[in-house]
Amino acid sequence: LEKQLDYLAAHPDVGVLGSDLQVIDEHGRPGRVARYAPGSGLTAWLMLFNNSLAHPTVVIRRALLEQIGFYPSGYLGGTEDYAVFMTLSRRTKMASLPEVLLRYRSWGENMTRRKWEAQEADASRILREAAREWWGIEITDEAAGHLRGLSTDRYPASAAAIDSTARLIRELLAAFLGDTPLTRADERQVRVDAGVRLWLLSALAAKRSPMLSASLAVHATRISAASPFRISCQAVNWSD
Numbered sequence: 001l002e003k004q005l006d007y008l009a010a011h012p013d014v015g016v017l018g019s020d021l022q023v024i025d026e027h028g029r030p031g032r033v034a035r036y037a038p039g040s041g042l043t044a045w046l047m048l049f050n051n052s053l054a055h056p057t058v059v060i061r062r063a064l065l066e067q068i069g070f071y072p073s074g075y076l077g078g079t080e081d082y083a084v085f086m087t088l089s090r091r092t093k094m095a096s097l098p099e100v101l102l103r104y105r106s107w108g109e110n111m112t113r114r115k116w117e118a119q120e121a122d123a124s125r126i127l128r129e130a131a132r133e134w135w136g137i138e139i140t141d142e143a144a145g146h147l148r149g150l151s152t153d154r155y156p157a158s159a160a161a162i163d164s165t166a167r168l169i170r171e172l173l174a175a176f177l178g179d180t181p182l183t184r185a186d187e188r189q190v191r192v193d194a195g196v197r198l199w200l201l202s203a204l205a206a207k208r209s210p211m212l213s214a215s216l217a218v219h220a221t222r223i224s225a226a227s228p229f230r231i232s233c234q235a236v237n238w239s240d
Helices: 002-010 040-046 062-067 080-088 116-135 141-149 159-179 184-205 210-223 227-231
Strands: 014-024 030-034 093-105
Touching: 002 014, 002 093, 014 080, 030 093, 040 093, 040 184, 080 116, 116 141, 116 159, 141 159, 159 184, 159 210, 184 210, 184 227, 210 227
Parallel strands: 014 093
Antiparallel strands: 014 030
């Protein structure tokens, strides 16, 4: 808390701040470290694909919560945090300290494990409503699932689904860059991430439609010249 409060005091434009965390089992034994995107621009962009903040680590300025009426109701799966972060991503900068500040106990009865399907349905609704409200972009439940699946190894299976997912990413990227204040470094990170996602779709399309695969590779490189180099060393796996 001290580190996060010091950061917020030094960065008054940041309203939501999380951190990395380490998963532990029911006996307290350490497991994987979950890393979260530190940059504010990338954190906001990644909200379109998953919850890019670790809720138990987050500190939020109270005034912002008061402005939006605190946590919303009507989310049976327990995705109120995603709804709040999605809303706040248009009102303030959000970031994560690149340091483990929490140990998160994972066990068989965690809410995330027990209510996964309900959470996914809620998360898709949050994404669809945000894209419609902010940019007039209509996203189906299936398309929302494909976008979220890129971060959780649940990929579109057909060439048509791969193509439509790639088109949607490009549409969302154009809308996001068009009305989101970003530093050059933030924009570069966002473009690299979008490019990496298109490269992933290009790889998925390779056996199904070589022509589509080549087309997606061209689009990815146009969006970010650095993305071909990053795809080899960076999977799209910012923690959800």
